[in-house]
Amino acid sequence: xxxxxxxxxAWLGVRLFTxxxxxxxxxxxxxxxxxxxxxxxxxxxxxxxxxxxxLLFGYTGLLSFGQAGFYAVGAYVCAxxxxxxxxxxxxxxxxxxxxxxxxxxxxALSVRHTRIYFSMLTLAFGMIIFSLAWKWRxxxxxxxxxxxxxxxxxxLGPLAVDMTRLDHYYSFVFFLAVLAIWxxxxxxxxxxxxxLQAIRDSEVRASFTGIPVRAHRFWAFVIAGTYAGLAGSLLxxxxxTVTPPVAHWTTSAEPVLATLLGGIHSFAxxxxxxxxxxxxxxxxxxxxxHWSIVLGITVIVLVMGFRxxxxxxxxxxxxxxxxxxxxxxxxxIPVGSEGEES
Amino acid sequence: xxxxxxxxxxxxxxLAMYLWLISAGLTIIFGVLGVLNFAHGSLFMLGAYIAYTLxxxxxxxxxxxxxxxxxxxGAVGFAMERFFLRPLYHVxxxxxxxxxxxxxxxxxxxxxxLWGGVFKIPPIPAFxxxxxxxxxxxxxxxxxFLITVGLLVGVVLWFLFxxxxxxxxxxxxxxxxxxxxxxxxxxxxxxxxxxxxxAMLAALGGALxxxxxxxxxxxxxxxxxxxxIITVIGGLGNLKxxxxxxxxxxxxxxxxxxxxxxxxxxxxxxxxxVVLLVRPQGLFGATR
Numbered sequence: 001x002x003x004x005x006x007x008x009x010a011w012l013g014v015r016l017f018t019x020x021x022x023x024x025x026x027x028x029x030x031x032x033x034x035x036x037x038x039x040x041x042x043x044x045x046x047x048x049x050x051x052x053x054x055l056l057f058g059y060t061g062l063l064s065f066g067q068a069g070f071y072a073v074g075a076y077v078c079a080x081x082x083x084x085x086x087x088x089x090x091x092x093x094x095x096x097x098x099x100x101x102x103x104x105x106x107x108a109l110s111v112r113h114t115r116i117y118f119s120m121l122t123l124a125f126g127m128i129i130f131s132l133a134w135k136w137r138x139x140x141x142x143x144x145x146x147x148x149x150x151x152x153x154x155x156l157g158p159l160a161v162d163m164t165r166l167d168h169y170y171s172f173v174f175f176l177a178v179l180a181i182w183x184x185x186x187x188x189x190x191x192x193x194x195x196l197q198a199i200r201d202s203e204v205r206a207s208f209t210g211i212p213v214r215a216h217r218f219w220a221f222v223i224a225g226t227y228a229g230l231a232g233s234l235l236x237x238x239x240x241t242v243t244p245p246v247a248h249w250t251t252s253a254e255p256v257l258a259t260l261l262g263g264i265h266s267f268a269x270x271x272x273x274x275x276x277x278x279x280x281x282x283x284x285x286x287x288x289x290h291w292s293i294v295l296g297i298t299v300i301v302l303v304m305g306f307r308x309x310x311x312x313x314x315x316x317x318x319x320x321x322x323x324x325x326x327x328x329x330x331x332x333i334p335v336g337s338e339g340e341e342s
Numbered sequence: 343x344x345x346x347x348x349x350x351x352x353x354x355x356x357l358a359m360y361l362w363l364i365s366a367g368l369t370i371i372f373g374v375l376g377v378l379n380f381a382h383g384s385l386f387m388l389g390a391y392i393a394y395t396l397x398x399x400x401x402x403x404x405x406x407x408x409x410x411x412x413x414x415x416g417a418v419g420f421a422m423e424r425f426f427l428r429p430l431y432h433v434x435x436x437x438x439x440x441x442x443x444x445x446x447x448x449x450x451x452x453x454x455x456l457w458g459g460v461f462k463i464p465p466i467p468a469f470x471x472x473x474x475x476x477x478x479x480x481x482x483x484x485x486x487f488l489i490t491v492g493l494l495v496g497v498v499l500w501f502l503f504x505x506x507x508x509x510x511x512x513x514x515x516x517x518x519x520x521x522x523x524x525x526x527x528x529x530x531x532x533x534x535x536x537x538x539x540x541a542m543l544a545a546l547g548g549a550l551x552x553x554x555x556x557x558x559x560x561x562x563x564x565x566x567x568x569x570x571i572i573t574v575i576g577g578l579g580n581l582k583x584x585x586x587x588x589x590x591x592x593x594x595x596x597x598x599x600x601x602x603x604x605x606x607x608x609x610x611x612x613x614x615x616v617v618l619l620v621r622p623q624g625l626f627g628a629t630r
Contacts (some may be wrong), residue, residue, distance in 0.1 A: 047525070063436045109619055116378055116435065117622050121573055124615040131607040249567070253443065260440060296447025300426065303441045307433070308456055 010322045024176060027165035037170050041238055043278045044177040045231045048269030050255035051184050052227025056192045057256075058264040059188055060109075060220045061117045061200035066126025067251050069106070070099040070225040072247030074232030079146045079242045080139075086152035088163055088172070093232045097212075099229020099307055100222060102129075107221035111214055114203075123249060123328055130247035145243030149236045162238065173234055180230060181271065187223065188267060196220055228255075257295065263309025350596050352476060356485035358592025359492030360555075362522065363547030364565055365572040367540030367582045372517040373579030374536045377427060377438045382544050383566025385471060388449060389415045389458055393571035394552045398464030408549040412542045419541025423534050431533075446563065447526025454559050464482060466553040484554055495543070497586055503581070512536055516579070530616040571614045577624020586626060 005129045038296050049071060054060045078095030082088075106125045113121055133140045140146065151169060154161040163169045187193050189279050207213050236242045245251065254277075255270065262273025280298070284291040306313060368382045375558060389411045397407035430438050465471075470487050473480035503509035515522040515532045523529045548561075555561070572591050576583025591610060597604030617625065 025428075057436070063439065109615075112619065115623060116439075116578070117618060119378075119439070120570065121615060123567075123570065124611050124618060128608060128611045128615065131605070131611060132364045135605060135608065223624075250563070256440070256443075290451050292447045293451035293455070296444045296451065299447065300441060303437050303444060304426065304429065309436060337607030 001019070007322055009166050010318065022178065023203030026171075028174075029170050029190070034073065034166055034242065037166055039239075039278055039282065041166075041170055041173050041175075042174050043232075043274050045234050045238075046258055046277065048177055048180050048227055048234075048272040049231035050274050051181065051257040052231070053255035054225040054259045054264065054270045055184065055188065055220050055227075056224040057194060057259060058269065059200060060196045060217055062217060062221070063248055063256075064110075064122040064221075064224070066106075066110075066124070066129075067224065067255055068230045068247050068249060069122075069126035069129035070103050070228035071251060072129055072242075073102050073246075074229030075242045075246050076133065076140055076146070078233035079149045079236040081148065081151050081237065082152050084241075086150050088152045088237060089118065090155070091231070091237065092150065092176070094205045095233025096230040097206035097227035098227060099232065100226040103222050103225025103229075109216050111221055114217075121322070126247070126249055126252055127324075130249070131243060133244040133247045140244070144245060145241055147238070149240050151240070168217045174240035176230070176234070180227065184227070185267060187216050194220070241242060241290040255299040257299065260311075261309055262297060263311035263313075263315070265308060266311035266315050269309050269311040273309065276310060277289040343530055345479070347597075348393040349479050349481070350591055352481060352598050353485070354593035354596030356488050356590065356592075357596055358588040359488045360547045360551055360565075361568055361572055363479065363495060363550070363587035364544050365569040365576075365588055366495070366581060367543035367568075368569045369576070369579055369581060369584040371537055371540040371572045373575065373581070374512055375431075376435065377428075377442070378435075378570075378578075379540070380439060381422070381449060381567060381579070382442075382540070382569060383454055383455075383562035384446050384449035385415050385541045385544040385562075386548040386565050387453060387559070387562035389548030390552050390555075390557050391548075392545075393549035394464060394545040394557045395457070397467075397552065403569075404467040404470075404553075408546070411549045412545050415545035416538045416542045417433050417539045420534060422541075423537035427537070427564055428530060428533070446566075448492050450559055450562060463556065464553055471527075482554075489549060489616060489620050491546075495558075496547070499581060508535070511554075571610060573624075574614050575617050575625055577626050578628055583624045583626035587624075 025040070028040060049067065049152060053067050054066065056064050075093075076096035078091040079096035081091040081094045085091075100248065106122075110118060110121050110125065133144060136142070151163045153163050162169060162171075163172065171226065188196075195206070195211055197218055199211065199216055200208075203213055233248070258273035258277050259270045260273065260278050263269030264273075279290055282292070284294050299331075302309065308316065355398050364382065365384075371377060371379050372596070392411035392414050393407045396402045396410055397404050399438075400407075402410070426441060426445075427438060430441060463518060466482075466484050470484045472483045474483060474486065501509075503513060510533055511522070511527055512535075514525075515527055515529055519529050522532075544576070553558075568591060572587035573579075573584055575590060576585070576587030576589075593608065594613075595606060598609065
C-alpha cells in the first residue's frame with residue numbers, strides 16, 4: 001500500500017542506482033589508475049569509520065570525539081598481528097575484535113553521560129589511547145610508530161590470495177565495505193535502530209515506554225567502536241606503517257566532518273561525505289596547500305545553512321519530486337529530513 | 343632535593359597562569375552561553391601572533407602590543423558570536439560545537455597563510471628581563487610578572503562578577519536566561535559581551551606568552567585540549583574551579599616532566615576521565 005505508483009517507481013530507481021554504483025565500484029580497478037584505486041580504498045575506510053560514528057551521532061544523538069581511539073586500536077592490533085603472522089584476515093578480524101573489546105569497557109563508562117559531558121568523556125578516553133600509542137614504546141613503537149607491516153596474503157583454508165597487488169587489496173576492502181554497509185543498513189532499519197532514533201528524539205518518552213535507554217546507547221557505542229576498529233585495521237596493510245596521529249583527536253574529527261558534509265540524518269550521508277571529503281581535498285591540494293581553510297568554511301556554511309548535508313539536500317529533492325507525483329492525495333508528504341531537535 | 347621540588351612547583355605555577363587565562367574565558371563562555379568553544383585555543387593563538395607582529399616585528403612597546411592584540415581578537419570574537427553563533431542558539435548544541443570547530447580549521451590555516459611557519463621568539467622586554475634567586479636557583483622575572491598578572495586577573499574577574507552591575511546581569515542570565523529576559527535584560531547583548539570578554543582573556547594569555555613560548559600554528563589546538571581538561575576538572579562553567587584546575591594541571595605537568603615524563607599526558611587524561619565519571623560537576627561545582 002505504501003509503495004504503489006510513483007513512490008514505488010522512485011524506490012525502484014534508487015535500487016537500480018545502487019546496483020549501478022556497486023558494479024561501477026567493483027570494476028573500478030579495471031579502468032582507473034593506481035592512484036584512483038588507492039584514493040578509493042581510503043574513501044571506503046573513512047566511509048566505514050563515519051558510518052559507525054553516525055550510528056552514535058545521527059541515530060542516537062551522542063557526539064563522540066574519541067572515535068580515533070578505537071580506530072587506532074584496530075590499526076595497531078592489526079599491525080602487530082601482521083608483523084608476527086602474515087595473514088590478512090587474521091589481522092583485520094583481530095583488530096576489529098580488539099576495538100570491540102575496548103569499546104565494551106569505554107562504552108560502559110561513557111554512556112553514563114549524554115550531551116557535552118559525553119563528548120568530553122569520549123575525548124578523554126580517546127586521548128588516553130593516544131598517549132599510550134605515543135609513549136608505550138615496547139608495544140606501539142612510540143612516536144616512530146610501527147613500520148614494515150606487510151600486506152599479507154588472504155589465507156582461506158588451502159587458498160592464499162596475493163595482496164601485494166593493489167587491485168587485489170581494493171577488492172578485499174570493497175567486499176568488506178559492502179558487507180559492513182549492508183549490515184549497518186539492517187541495523188538502522190531493525191527495531192533496535194528505530195529504538196535508537198526514538199531515544200534521540202525524546203529520551204524521556206522512550207524511557208516511559210519501557211525502553212532500557214542506557215543499554216541501547218551502550219550497544220550503539222560498541223557497534224560504532226567495532227566499525228571504527230574495522231576501518232582502522234584496513235589501514236596498516238595499505239600504508240605499511242602506523243603512527244600515533246591515527247589516535248589523535250584530530251583524527252576523531254574526520255568522521256565528524258564526513259558525516260556533516262554528507263548528511264547526518266541520511267543513511268548514505270557518511271559515505272557520500274567521505275567521498276566528497278577526499279575529492280574536495282584532492283582537487284584543492286592541486287591548487288593550494290591550504291585546504292583546511294576551505295574545509296573550515298565548508299563546515300561553517302553547512303552548519304549555518306544546510307544541516308541536512310549534501311545527502312539531506314538530495315533526499316529532500318527526491319521526496320519533493322515524489323510528493324509532486326503523488327499530489328492527487330490531499331495530504332502532502334512531509335519533507336522534513338532535517339529533524340532539528342533543540 | 344627539597345629546593346628542586348619547590349622550584350619546580352613555582353615553574354608549574356607560572357605555567358598554570360597561561361592555562362588559567364585561557365580556561366577562564368572558556369569556562370565563562372560555557373557558563374553563560376552554554377557553548378563549548380573549540381576555537382578558544384585558536385583565539386589564544388591569534389592573540390599570540392598579533393602581539394608577536396606588533397612587538398617583535400613592528401617594534402611597538404610590549405604593553406601596547408598586548409592591548410592592541412586584545413582589541414583585535416575581541417573584534418574577531420564579536421564577529422564570531424554576532425554573525426555565526428547567534429543564529430544557532432535555537433538548534434542542537436552539537437551544531438554550535440561543530441561551528442566552532444569549523445572556526446578552528448579556518449583560523450589555524452589563516453594564520454599559516456598570513457604569517458607562514460614557525461617563528462623565532464622575540465626578546466623579553468627589558469624591564470621584565472633578568473632573574474631572581476629563588477630556592478637557590480635563578481627564577482626568571484618574567485615568570486614572576488606572569489604570576490602577578492594571573493592573580494590580578496583573578497581578582498579583577500572576582501570583582502567584575504561579584505561586585506558590579508554587569509556581573510550581576512551576567513550571573514542572572516547564566517542561571518536563567520528566560521527569566522532575565524523577562525526582567526528586561528537584553529540577553530543577546532549580554533551574550534556578545536561575555537563572548538568578547540572571554541576571547542580577550544584568551545588573547546591575553548597568548549600575547550603574554552610571545553616572549554617566552556614558541557609562536558606556531560599548532561599552539562591553538564594544543565592549548566584547547568589543556569583548557570578542556572582544566573574546565574572539566576574544575577567544573578564546566580565554574581570560574582573558581584578553572585583557577586584551581588589550572589594550578590593542578592600546571593603544577594602536575596611541571597612535576598610530571600621531572601619525575602615521570604613518559605606517562606604525564608596519560609595521567610592527566612585519566613584524571614579528566616575519572617573526574618567526569620565520579621564528579622561530572624567538577625571538583626568545585628556544587629552550584630551549577
